[in-house]
Amino acid sequence: MTTRSVELLRVVHAHPGVTRADAARRLGIGTGAATELVSRLAQAHLLAEAPAAPSGARGRPTTVLVPHPDGPLVVAAEITHEGWRLDVVELGGATLTSVSGTHTDTSWPSVVATVNAATDALYKTYPGRLRAMGVSVPGTVSRTLRLDATNLGWHDVDLTELWPSTVFVAGNDASLAAAAESARGAATGARLALHLRIEGGLGGAAVDQGRLLIGASGYSGEFGHMPFGDPGISCPCGARGCWGTAVDGTALARHLGHPAPHDPVSYARRVIASAVASRHGVLVAESLAAADGGSVGGAESGEWQAVCTVAAALGRGIAGLVNGLDADLVTLGGVGVDLLAAAEAEIQAAYRAGLMAIRRDDPPPILPAALGADGPIAGAGEEAWSSLIPHLA
Template sequence: MTPVRRGQWQTAAEVLAQVARQPGITRAGVARALRLSTGSATEVTARLRDVQLLTEEPAPSRGRGRPTTLLRAHPEGPVVLALDLRQSNWRSAVVALDGSLADHQYKRHRSRRAQVVLNNLRRQVEQTQEQYGVRLQMVSLAVPGTVRDNHLLQAPTLEWTELDLTAVAGELPLLAGNDATLSGVAEARTGAAAGAGTAVHLIIEVGIGGTLLIDGVPAHGASGAGGEYGHMPFGERGRACPCGARGCWDLEIDGRALARRLGEPTPDDPVSYTEAVLRRTDRAARAAIAHVVSALASGIAGLVNAHDPDVVTIGGLAIPLRDAAPEVFDEAYRGGLMTFHRGAPPPVLAATHQVDGPLRGAAALALDQLTSEPSIAAWATHH
C-alpha cells in the first residue's frame, strides 16, 4: 500500500472519532456519517488496520445478504488508563480507541493523606505499563476538586489544596479534570445529553458539581476552573463553606444539609448518610428531604435561566433525591424559571452513565487527543 503522508491522516482521525462516538459502527455507517464514498471509507479503514488502530469483525448474522463487519479498536492499538479519584475510593479502567472499558480496578482509601493516595494511583499506572507496554499512551484522571493545568487547586471534600498531579502519570502525558465535568462529557457524548447543542450536567455526592457543555465540549472558563456550580451563592449567606466562600449551594443539597435540618451531627460520610435518610419514612426525614429537593430544583432553574440549555442531566444522589419528592422538585423548578421558559422548560433527565461517568468522560477527552491527526501520524510512524 502507498505510504501515507502526515497531512493525509485527517480523514483517518475523523473515522476514529466516529468509532469512539459509536462503538461497533459499520464501515458503511462511517461513510454515511462522514459523507465519504464507499471507496474512500474502505481505503481509510484499510490504512488504519495496517497501523494497528482499527480492526473489523463480523457482525451478528441477520439472515441472507452480504455479511457486514463492525469497526473495533485494534487489539494491539493504543490505550488510555482512566482513573477516577473519589472521597473514599478510586477506580480505574483501560480504555481502547472505540471507548470500550476493560481491566476495571476498585480500591478503597486506607488513608486520605494526599501523598499516600497519589502514590497508590502511581502504582496502578506502573502496573498498567507493565501489562500494556508502549500501547499505554496517556493517563486521564478525574478528581473531585478544582483542576487547572494538571494541578489540583483545592478539593474541599478531601481537604486537599495545591497539589501537582503530574507525578501520578510518571513519564506519560497526564490529562486531569474535575470529576463532575468529566461526567458531563460522558453524558454529552454517549449519554442522556447526546446530540444536544447546549447541556448542563450536575452530580451530587458530597456537594454538587457540574459543567456547561457546548457541542459535547465542556466550558472550562478563563483559567480552566469553570463549572464550580456548588460554590454559587444559592445558600444562606452567613454559612461558611470549606472552599472559603460563604452561602455556597453545596451546603444546601447533600447529607450535610439533611443532618442540619434533622438536628444531627455533620456526617463523616455525607453520601452514606443521605442514602440512609432516603430510606426513612418518618415525618422529620420527609421534611428534610423536601427542603433539600427544593433547594436543588431552585438552583437548577437558576442555571437554566443563565445558560438556556437544551437539556439538564443529573447524576449521583440528585436522582434518588428528586425521586423522593418529585412534586416538590417540579414546583420549585418551574417556580424558579423565567416566564418564557415555563411553556417548554428544558427537561431534567437522569444521567445514563452513573458510577462510570467520570471514567468515561476522562476517557473521551483523552481519546480526543489520541485520535487527533498528529497523534495518529506519530503512532503510524512507529507501527
Template sequence: MTTRSTALLRVVHRHSGVTRADAARLLGIGTGAATELVTKLSRAALLAQAPAAPSGTRGRPTTVLLPHPDGPLVLACAITHEAWRLDVVALGGATAASLSARHGGARWADVRTAVAAAIEDLLSRYGDRLRAIGISVPGPVSRTLRLEAFTSDWHGIDLNELWPGAGLLVAGNDATLAATAEHLRGSAAGAAVALHLRIEAGLGGAVIDDGRPVLGAHGAAGEFGHMPFGDPAVRCGCGAHGCWGTAVDGTALARLLGAPEPRDPVTYARRVIATAARELGSQRARQDVAGLPPLSSGTPSGGAAAYPCGSGEAEPEIDPAASVEAVRVVGGALGRGLAGLVNALDPNLVTLGGIGVDLLAAVPNTITAAYRDGLMLIHRESPPPVLPAALPDDEGPIAGAAEEAWSALLPRLT
C-alpha cells in the same frame, strides 16, 4: 487523509461495531474512500474488520469496524476522597482491566504512591500500548494540571506526579468529566447545550456546549455549588458563606434534622432520603385506605427508587416524619437553584447525578414545583427537562476521564 482517519477513529470509538457503509455515510465520503481509510488504519493496528452478524437478506456480507486487538489503550483514573480506581480502556470504551482500593481520606502523598504503583503494575502488563491517561479528581484543575480540592488538604497538587513518564496526560474535575460522559453516552446524548449537576460531598457540574465542557479561564467553571443560593449564615469549606451546595447535600440534611455534621455526607444523605421515601410510601398507602386525595408532593404513584442505606454499621435512628420535611426543604432548594441556572444558561436539558438522582426519585413534585416557580416566563411553556443521570455515580467520572484521554489521543494516532 489524516483528518479523515482521525474522524473515522472517532466514529468507531463512538459506535464500536459500526458497519463500513454506515461509517462512510457518517463521514460523508464514498465507499471507495472508506475502504482506503480502513485499510490504512488496519495496517497501523488501529482498526480491525469482522463480518457482521447474518441479516438474513441477500447480498454481499457486511463488514463491521472494531478496535484492533493489539491497538492503543488509555488509562482512566478516578480519585475521590475515599477511594481510587484505574481502568484500562480500549477504543470504543470497553474496559480491559481495572484496579481499585479505598484509602479513607488519606494524605495525598499516600494516595499518590498507591496510584503510581498501580499505574506501574498496568504498564508492566500492557507496555507501550498505554498511550495516555485521563484523571478525574474532586476539585478544580488548573490548566497546568494542579488540583485544588476545597473540602480537603489536597491543595496545589501536581497531577503529573501520578505518571511522570506519561506521553499524554489530561485531567479534570469529577463533575465536569461526569457531564462529558453523560453527554456522550448517557441521558444528555444529542443535546446541543446540556447542564449536568452532581451532588456528592458538595455540588458541582458543567455546561456542555457543542460537545465540549465550558472550563473557564482558570479551569474552575462549573463550581455551581459555590453560588450564593444557600443560607448566608452557613460557612462553606471554600471560605464563602451561603453556598448552594451547603443547602442541598448531606450536611444540609443533618442541620435540618439537628444532627451533627456527618463524617460521610453522601451515605448519610442516602439514609435520610431512603427514610423519607419509605415514610412517603406509607403516607400514600394511608391516603389510599382512607379514600383521600393523593399527596400533593412526594413521589408519583410508581413509588421511590431503592436506596443504599450505608455501610452496614449501626447508625442513629432518623425520625421518618422529620426526614420527609428535611428532604422536601432540600428538594425545594435544589429546584430553585436549577431554575436560576436554567434562566442564566438556557440549556436544552438538565441531568442530575449523585444524590440528585435520589432526591429526584423521592420528592419529584417538590423539586418540580420549586423549579417551575423560579423559571422566567420564556421557559415556562416548555421548561428544559430535569432527568436523572443514566451513568451510575462510580462510572460517570471515570468514563469521562477515558473520553478526555481518547479525545486528546486520537489526533496523534494518525
C-alpha cells in the same frame, strides 16, 4: 496521520460497531476513500474489521469497524475521598480491565505511590499499548493540572505525577461526568446540556454541543458555590450562602438538628430512604382511613420535611441556571438521583416557579444521569481518548 484518518478514528470511537459504509457517509467521502483509510489504519494497528452481528437479511455478511486487537489503549482513573479505580479503555469506550482499592493513607504522596504501582502492573499486562491517561478527582483542577481538594488537604498538588507521559488530562469529577453523559449517556444529542452532581457538595458542568466548558482558568462548573443558599451558612470554600450547603447531606443534617455527618453522601441516602419509607406509610394509612370513611391526623415526618426543603432548594437553583445558560436538558448525578426519585414533585414545583415565563410551556427536562456512579471515570476515559487520537501515528 491525515485529518481524514483522525476523523475516522473519532467516528469509530463515538459510534462503536459502525460499518465502513456508514463511516464514509458520516465523513462525506466515497467508499473507495474509506476503504483506503481503513487499510492504512489497519496497517498502523489502529483499526480492524469484524463480522457484524447476524441480522437475518440476505446478502453479503456485513463487517464493522473495531479497535485493532494490538491497538492503543488509555487508562481512565478515578480518585475519590475513599479510594481509587483504574480502567483500561479501548477505542469505542469499552473497558477491558478494571482495578480498584481504598486509601490506607490519604496523603497525596501515598495516593500517588499507590496509583503508580497499580499503573505499572497494567503496563505489564498491556505492554506498549497504554498511551494516555485521564483522571477524575474530587476538587478543582487548573489548566496547569494542579488540584485543590480542600476536604482532603490536597492543596496545589501536581496531578502529572500520576502520569509523566505526554498525553494526560484531568478534571473535576462532576465535570467529567457531564462530558460522559453528553458522549454516551442521557444528554447525548443535547445542544447545551447542564449536569449537576451532588456528593460532598454540588458540582457540575455545561457541555456545549459535546464540548465541555472549563472556563478561563479551568475552574468552571463550581455551581455549588453560587449564592443560591442561606447567606447565614458558611461554606468550607470561604464564601457564605453557597448553594451546595443547601442541597447536600450537611443540609439534611442541619434541618434535622444533627451534627455534620462524616460521610454526607451515605448519610443523605439513608435519610432520603428513611423519609420515603415514612412517607409511604403515611400515604397508605391515609388511603385505608379514607376507604373506611375516616381520616388520619398527624404531620409528615421531620425527615420528609427536610428532604422536601432540600429538593425545593435544588429545583430553585436549577431554574436559575437554566434561565442563565439556556440549557435544553438537565441531568442529575450522585445524591441528585436519589432526590429526584424521592421528591420529584417538589423539585419540579420549585423549578417551574423559578423559570422565566417564556420557558414554562416547554421547560428543559430534568433527568437522572444514565451512567450513574461510572460517570466520572467514563468521562476521564472520553477525555483521554479525545486527546490521544490526534497524537496517534
